[in-house]
Amino acid sequence: MSSSTVDPADPVFQLHRGGKMAVTSTVPLTSREDLSLAYTPGVARVCEAIAADPDLADEYTWVSHVVAVVTDGSAVLGLGNIGPRAALPVMEGKAVLFKQFGGVDAVPVCLDTQDVDEIVAVVRALAPSFGGINLEDISAPRCFEVERRLDEALDIPVFHDDQHGTAIVVLAALRNAATLLNRKLGDLRVAVSGAGAAGVAVTKMLVAGGVNPDQVVVCDSKGIIGRHRTGLTGTKAELAESTNADGREGDITEALRGADVLIGVSGGQIPEAAVAGMAPGGIVFALANPTPEVHPEVAARHVAVVATGRSDYPNQINNVLAFPGVFRGALDARATRITDGMKVAAADAIAGVVAESLTVEAIVPSPLDPRVAPAVAEAVAEAARRDGVARR
Secondary structure, three states, X not given: OOHHHOOOOOHHHHHHOOOOOOOOOOOXXXXXXXXXXXXXXXXXHHHHHHHHOHHHHHHHOHHHHEEEEEEOOOOEOOXXXXXXXXXXXXXXXXXXXXXXXXXXEEXXXXXXXXXXXXXXXXXXXXXXXXXXXXXXXXXXXXXXXXXXXXXXXXXXXXXXXXXXXXXXHHHHHHHHHHHHOOOOHHHOOEEEEOOOHHHHHHHHHHHHHOOOHHHEEEXXXXXXXXXXXXXXXXXXXXXXXXXXXXXXXXOHHHHHOOOOEEEEOOOOOOOHHHHHOOOXXXXXXXXXXXXXXXXXXXXXXXXOEEEEOOOOOOOEOXXXXXXXXXXXXXXXXXXXXXXHHHHHHHHHHHHHHOHHHOEOOEOOOOOOOOOHHHXXXXXXXXXXXXXXXXXX
């Protein structure tokens, strides 16, 4: 983007001038005594205590309430591979959301490498400064390997929000949509359009939450994923083995034939005729931004409940409903990792916030609802203790 595209009078550029965040002190520095306590010589005593007992860092440094928001700039919003410097405004925005909604401090870390080994090495080296790692906007399939290796190497939570944040909110929304329609998750036939980071995570989360994997069909750009497909590797090969029990072949139209649910996380457009082939009283979550796979007004002609990723339509599936509370709860419990049980607990908590007031236009809370993050944090911390990954 050239400087000629910058309009200083544009409110967006005005808001971003100088960045959206800063570091502030939590202690006074107004006297010589303040300096001697906060820095030398007093600080040396704290350093010596932590050297003798590293766990004291959680009590006497900021690691109990700070995460790194790490990206390589390879899959930024709907902008694609724009690189780490151009990704920084998004990472700053993510950090502001962490603070606003979860009371979690966050530091953007934009890496000038897209090599898996280098990303893993850098994050491992930085990890002592943080209580958790939020991976952001790293493209598939590398994101799977980066998260897996960091999760194995570190004793702090590692969470790829593009995968799991989306998946948690989708599960919450589907729980409430099914309740509203008097359906059971285990009975639903689900078509997932998209087999990237979000599609894979959504599929796994729905199964963890009670959807029957035999009743799930996942599509990528080449059509339905199943055992009939050759050349599948990694996560797609796993999906082929664990879903599509009927052995369906073809494109998204075939996947939607008789389906109760469409989860769109692909960005590709789905024809109205395909949606019309769904079972009566269906559910469509068309989550691509800014253009949903199916226009919500078109989807509403054929199904009972519609959700999108947009704020200008009802039922916004927004990751901010998940990640602030997930990290707040994980940090409060001093969790060593984030388990499937913690993710399902987060989804249940989100769903529960509006469980008593469900309508077809309100199956999830507003992203601005102040009840969400505390409910998620409490549920996640409890699940961490139940799953044996809590240190507090």
